[in-house]
Amino acid sequence: xxxxxxxxxxxxxxxxxxxxxxxxxxxxxxxxxxxxxxxxxxxxxxxxxxxxxxxxxxxxxxxxxxxxxxxxxxxxxxxxxxxxxxxxxxxxxxxxxxxxxxxxxxxxxxxxxxxxxxxxxxxxxxxxxxxxxxxxxxxxxxxxxxxxxx
Numbered sequence: 001x002x003x004x005x006x007x008x009x010x011x012x013x014x015x016x017x018x019x020x021x022x023x024x025x026x027x028x029x030x031x032x033x034x035x036x037x038x039x040x041x042x043x044x045x046x047x048x049x050x051x052x053x054x055x056x057x058x059x060x061x062x063x064x065x066x067x068x069x070x071x072x073x074x075x076x077x078x079x080x081x082x083x084x085x086x087x088x089x090x091x092x093x094x095x096x097x098x099x100x101x102x103x104x105x106x107x108x109x110x111x112x113x114x115x116x117x118x119x120x121x122x123x124x125x126x127x128x129x130x131x132x133x134x135x136x137x138x139x140x141x142x143x144x145x146x147x148x149x150x
Contacts, residue, residue, distance in 0.1 A: 016077035016084075021057070023066035023090065031057035031074045035085070038076035045083050045136045048117050049076075055110035056087035056132050064130060065090030081138035088131040 017038045021027035035053050039046050053074065060072035070090035077084045114121050114134050121134035 016075045018073060018075045020071050020073045023061050023064075023068070023070045023072055025058075025061055027072075028054055028057045028061065031087075034074050035076055038078050039083065043078070043083075044138050048136055049083050049085060052114050052117060052134055052136070053085050053087070055113060056085070056134075059110055059132070060087055060089035064092045083136045084133060086131055086133040088129055091125065091128045091130050 017034055019030075019034050021030055032050050032054055035046070035050050039049060043049075053076075057072065057074065061067040064070070064072070066072040066089040068090070072087055072089040075084075075086040075088075111132075114132075117136070118134035119137040121132070123130060123132040125131075
């Protein structure tokens with residue numbers, strides 16, 4: 001899957017915030033903090049974006065060389081109705097898998113969650129690194145008029 005083009009956004013948005021974090025578990029909270037800095041807590045996509053970023057940062061630490069003394073990078077680009085997040089890690093022996101896990105499994109739900117909640121997502125493996133990205137879009141559905149209002 002191709003990386004999103006962070007230079008072509010339908011809406012004008014801020015330049016992406018990009019931070020490199022040490023590949024240790026305490027940095028997942030700092031990755032969530034980057035989302036807060038980019039979006040603010042009042043952004044309508046904030047909660048889903050924080051959750052999915054946390055999943056990708058955790059995966060970078062647990063399933064890539066980032067967690068073996070390496071680092072990972074988080075990039076957040078926000079516009080009014082579109083947020084793109086990319087997490088680049090130290091790579092691993094296999095590609096990310098949005099595989100379904102058993103009901104008793106204690107892990108393996110992160111990428112299926114990203115697949116379910118995001119507008120689109122993907123990954124690229126190159127030069128020994130893996131970049132996983134997702135997009136969230138704000139979709140406004142007009143309220144239906146009730147029969148009594150007509």
